[in-house]
Amino acid sequence: MAGEEEVCFAWFSGCLGDLDSSTQRDLFCDKLLRLDPVTLTRPAFTCVVDYFHAVNLNDHKLIRSGNVIVVDKLDPLGLEFFWQLVLECQDEYLAEDAMKLLLDMSYMSLSVRLKRDPAQLHARFVTECYRKLEKLMLHVNETALGAAVSNATKTLTAMAVSDLGGLSPASRNSCIQHIRRVLVLAERYICSIEEQHPSPRSLPPHGSSFTGTPVVLYVTCDSIRMDVNLECHSNERLGVVRGKIASCARVSIEQVLNLSFGEGSNSFLVTGGEQDNRLLHTIGVLSHTTVTAKISSSGAQLKEDYRQL
Structure with missing residues (x-):
């Protein structure tokens, strides 16, 4: 049965171009957006994304700029479904892909016109993250909501976790998953924005304001015959x-x-230096990673200087 469903979703993705815009919209709204986000499969996710793009391109909420899809109007149809996927999907890889789409639709792929007021866009996204946590709090402990909303995310999350003891194991695990994914999404949003900040900057990225896990990098450079162990940490900027190199x-x-x-x-x-504001952990760097450096030497003196170190 599962195999037949996957073939069906692949078929609907394949025939997308043969359907008129009203049929695409009806299928998207009446069928695809009613799928269970908890058990969604990869073919189903691909089909939903295909129709999401097609329907919103027809509505001119999304536009094409070359090979890139750009958001021209906020709140494209069906975006809430991807929020549900981020929170509820059992497949971590699909949840990751849904996070990426949300980040693109919330800021990264916005048109230049929509990015004229970035502060408002950032506040809008953070507010939506709060709403998701508030909804979770209603399920966990409704009486604690009023005080929690006015506090920082850390406090809100701590209250939610501390009140999970009275839930069934399944509900408790679900709540913890929701909290974790909202916070991961918020962290990635902040990191993505900070990585785009032009260098140099007077204030470091928020994530680099504290020391992360120790990381030792093995750095080599053939042009100057350099081999050195570099002590860093996971929150170090590139x-x-x-x-240091x-x-x-x-x-x-x-x-x-x-x-x-x-x-x-x-x-x-x-x-x-195009990615100088990225942090080591965001590119998956672990301790004892080998780093091959390409260094431009201005002459033989460079090599001689290094050999004398």
């Missing part, structure tokens, strides 16, 4: 890592051209 090599930070974290197909390439 710009700081570049600066430049200091070890006795060059300016501008001469550190590329950094490749990891090896083989799982490596992550950083070019110049």
